[in-house]
Amino acid sequence: xxxxxxxxxxxxxxxxxxxxxxxxxxxxxxxxxxxxxxxxxxxxxxxxxxxxxxxxxxxxxxxxxxxxxxxxxxxxxxxxxxxxxxxxxxxxxxxxxxxxxxxxxxxxxxxxxxxxxxxxxxxxxxxxxxxxxxxxxxxxxxxxxxxxxxxxxxxxxxxxxxxxxxxxxxxxxxxxxxxxxxxxxxxxxxxxxxxxxxxxxxxxxxxxxxxxxxxxxxxxxxxxxxxxxxxxxxxxxxxxxxxxxxxxxxxxxxxxxxxxxxxxxxxxxxxxxx
Numbered sequence: 419x420x421x422x423x424x425x426x427x428x429x430x431x432x433x434x435x436x437x438x439x440x441x442x443x444x445x446x447x448x449x450x451x452x453x454x455x456x457x458x459x460x461x462x463x464x465x466x467x468x469x470x471x472x473x474x475x476x477x478x479x480x481x482x483x484x485x486x487x488x489x490x491x492x493x494x495x496x497x498x499x500x501x502x503x504x505x506x507x508x509x510x511x512x513x514x515x516x517x518x519x520x521x522x523x524x525x526x527x528x529x530x531x532x533x534x535x536x537x538x539x540x541x542x543x544x545x546x547x548x549x550x551x552x553x554x555x556x557x558x559x560x561x562x563x564x565x566x567x568x569x570x571x572x573x574x575x576x577x578x579x580x581x582x583x584x585x586x587x588x589x590x591x592x593x594x595x596x597x598x599x600x601x602x603x604x605x606x607x608x609x610x611x612x613x614x615x616x617x618x619x620x621x622x623x624x625x626x627x628x629x630x631x632x633x634x635x636x637x638x639x640x641x642x643x644x645x646x647x648x649x650x651x652x653x654x655x656x657x658x659x660x661x662x663x664x665x666x667x668x669x670x671x672x673x674x675x676x677x678x679x680x681x682x683x684x685x686x687x688x689x690x691x692x
Contacts, residue, residue, distance in 0.1 A: 419445055419447075419448040419449070419505070419506050419550070420448065420449045420450075420503065420504060420505045420506055421438050421441070421442055421448065421449070421450050421451070421497065421505055421506065421507045421508070421509050422451050422452075422453060422499060422500040422503065422507070422508045422509070422535070423435050423438045423450055423451065423452045423453070423508075423509055423510065424452075424453050424454075424455075424492075424496050424508070424510050425453065425454050425469070426454070427454070427465075427468050427469075427472055427474055427542045427636070428601045430512065431472075431510075431596065432472070433540070434509060434510050434511030434536050434540065435450070435452065435472070435473075435510045436475075437509060437538075437540045437672070438450055438509040439477060439481065440548045441509060441538070441550065442481055443478055443481065444549065444550050444577055445576060445577070446480055447480035447481060448480070448481050448482075449481070449482050449483075449484070449608070450477075450481070450482070450483045450484075450485075451484050451485070451486070451499070451503050451505060452469065452472065452473050452483060452484070452485040452486075452541065453485070453487075453488065453495065453496065453499045453628045454468075454469050454472075454485070454486075454487050454488075455488050455489070455490065455491075455492045455495045455496075456487060456488075456489055456497070457479060457490075458489065459489050461489075461640050462487055465487060466487065469485050470485070472485075475548050475646070486499065490524065491687060496508060496510075496533060497533025497534070497535060500533060501533075501534075501535065505535060506535075506536070506572075507535065507536050507537070507538055508533065508535050508536070508537045508538070508672070509537070509538045509539075510537065510538075510539055510540075510636075511539070511540050511541065512539055512540070512541045512665070512666070515544060520562070524539060525564065530536070533638060533677065534676070534677060536569045536674060536675070537663055537674070537675050537676070538641070538672050538673065538675075539672065539673045539675065540670075540672035540673075541666070541672075542549055543669050545557055548640070548685055549640075550573070550577055550579055550640045550641060551577065551578070551579045551580065551639075551640065552579060552580050552581070552582060552637065552639045552640055553568055553570055553573065553574055553579055553580075553581050553582070553639060553640065553641045553642075553643055554581075554584055554630065554633070554634035554637070554639040554641070554642045554643065554671075555567070555581055555583050555584065555604065555642075555643045555644075556584045556585070556626070556630045556642070556644055557583055557584065557585040557597060557600050557601045557604060558585075558597075558600070558618075558626075559593060559596050559597060559600070560600075560645065561600075562645050563600065563644070564600065564603060564607075565603070565645060565676060566643050566644060566645050566674070566675075566676055567604060567607050567608065569643070569674065569676060570608070570643045570674070571607070571608060571611040571613060573603045573641075573674070574608075574613050575611060575612060575613055578614075579613070580613070580614040580615065580616065580642075581613055581614070581615050581616075582615075582616050582617075582618065582634065582637050582639055583604055583605065583608075583615060583616065583617040583618070584617075584618055584620055584629070584630050584633055584634065584635075585597055585601050585617065585618075585619055585620070586619065586620055586621070586626050586629065587619050587621075588612040601617060601638075605617065618633060618637075620632075620633050626660070626662040627659075627660050627664055627667075628663075631664070631667045631668065631669050631671070632662075632669075633669065633671065634671055635669040639673050640671070640672070641671065641673075641674050642664060642667070642671050642672070642673050642674070643673075643674040643675070644661070644664055644674070644675055645675065645676055645677075646661055646672065646675050646676065646677045648662040648663060661675075
């Protein structure tokens with residue numbers, strides 16, 4: 419697995435690199451490609467030594483690290499670099515609302531929205547013995563949410579990781595039927611991929627995003643996988659800040675996300691409504 423890791427040399431970016439290293443180590447081998455972006459060519463020489471020092475960390479056997487500096491817009495550079503180097507994921511860190519400006523809030527969403535490469539955004543401390551063995555996947559009314567399943571399966575299957583499907587049964591007959599249809603699709607797809615799957619109805623005591631975080635933490639999930647919806651469309655029924663609230667969740671669970679608008683042509687097996 420090849421992973422792109424953006425950096426601005428901050429402590430937060432160092433945490434992101436450590437998380438990426440821990441993530442890839444689950445697979446026994448892999449490659450980290452670290453990217454720093456500058457606004458002007460005149461700045462290239464000044465940051466080369468910093469980048470080399472940032473990447474000078476101990477890595478387990480089977481894992482390699484390369485690095486590059488690009489000139490231009492930060493948000494666009496990340497996606498382009500990931501595509502050029504055929505990275506399967508982009509992993510970056512945040513400290514929620516108090517993190518570095520380029521890696522938080524709407525900026526993080528802007529980075530996700532500018533690329534069709536899946537992202538993992540983390541805000542938690544990393545421990546060397548971390549194992550990824552359970553992924554939470556919220557089920558909503560959106561057909562686009564099915565697009566996350568291929569990425570989840572690709573991550574989970576080699577590790578034997580299980581998937582917890584989290585849903586909120588809707589009292590409206592039509593919307594409830596839509597949730598049930600999407601839930602059944604997810605169960606069928608994941609089980610046919612050889613992935614252990616469990617579904618849980620979180621009820622209506624909390625907002626849906628709060629319930630997702632609560633139950634993902636209670637079931638010791640290592641990752642929450644969702645689609646970036648741009649807070650429009652049907653998902654507004656779950657709260658206008660749904661995506662952002664998951665990104666900055668209080669349980670500090672990393673978020674795996676793909677952009678709903680840019681992901682049509684990648685692993686797109688979801689043109690069915692069954």
